Amino acid sequence: MRRLSRRILVGLMLAAPLSPTAAQTAFENDAAVLQVVDPFIELHTAPGRGYPVFHVIEKGEQVELIKRKTNWYKVRSSDGQEGWTKATQLGRTLQPTGLPADLPEVSHGEYLESSWRVGFTAGLFEESTSFSLTVGYRPLTWIGAEVEAGKIYNRSVTSDYYSANLIFEPMHQWDVTPYLLTGISRFSFDARQKVLLSDLGDADGVNVGGGLSYYVGRNFLIRAEYRVYSVSSNSESTGLSEWKIGLNTFF
Incomplete structure (x- = not known):
């Protein structure tokens, strides 16, 4: 039968x-x-x-x-x-x-069931251009972890930064998904990067932010994000901000 x-x-x-x-x-x-x-x-x-x-x-x-x-x-x-x-x-x-x-x-439902995703972003870190690569893992549909490596460019000067973040997506059932983000960062500012921080080389920071993910079909989604960093070194603390947008693929 x-x-x-x-x-x-x-x-x-x-x-x-x-x-x-x-x-x-x-x-x-x-x-x-x-x-x-x-x-x-x-x-x-x-x-x-x-x-x-x-x-x-x-x-x-x-x-x-x-x-x-x-x-x-x-x-x-x-x-x-x-x-x-x-x-x-x-x-x-x-x-x-x-x-x-x-x-x-492939549908938005497959995105929610997928554990891994990688992506590329570009944006503005204060007045400087920034680029980053990300790798994320999501054990549950509403929370995930992500590591990031990026570069900041200004006037032919390059600085590096690295972040480890937690991403919260409480309303993940929507095609346009809002999310919150918090994490820790490590910066290696070039000595000439005066536009960001003066007299500061390596520095640690914490960040909070939020953004929107938009599922565009197949294995891709677009992310738009805003972050605020609190960067400190040698008892000096400075607030910095970053806008970015990128493309992620999930599997």
Whole structure:
């Protein structure tokens, strides 16, 4: 009976293409069985190009969709092998009875379920141009941790800074997601960077800020952020601010 219900499900998918949300719900509730029509698809040990290929499913074989993580699908071959294949390859090569399979797209929900993200930002640190790279991990949908390495440029002078931050996203269900941020920072100001601080080399600081994340589709979101730093060294404390905007990808 279960096998029959699966075949009926696939027939319904072919007869009327489902919306991304409906298609996702369909194969999560009762996994779809599809047929490979390209020469082969490759199975990776985990969802990512860097993971090795351990098995190949050849033309004419059937595969069962198990689950999805961003733009990767976990599938099971007819001989019981389970692995991950990229969504673009799956959509191109799996066509039951000759018609394209209607696979759901990555959505804001996948962003909320993703643990890791990396990004690049650019902005203004006081009167100077700033750039940074970030790597973040989110154990829960509403809180995450992030490390950052950046550079501040002014009049051919470069200064470095590093931060470790906590990010709070209490209203994460919205496509435009507000968040709060707090963290600690380490600065290495060039001696000529008078526009920021005078007579100050290495310095520690704390920061607080907030911003907005906007999910733009696939594995990307845009972040716009404002921070205030309190930087201290040798009993001297100075307040600094930074505006920035950047692009993040999640997986």
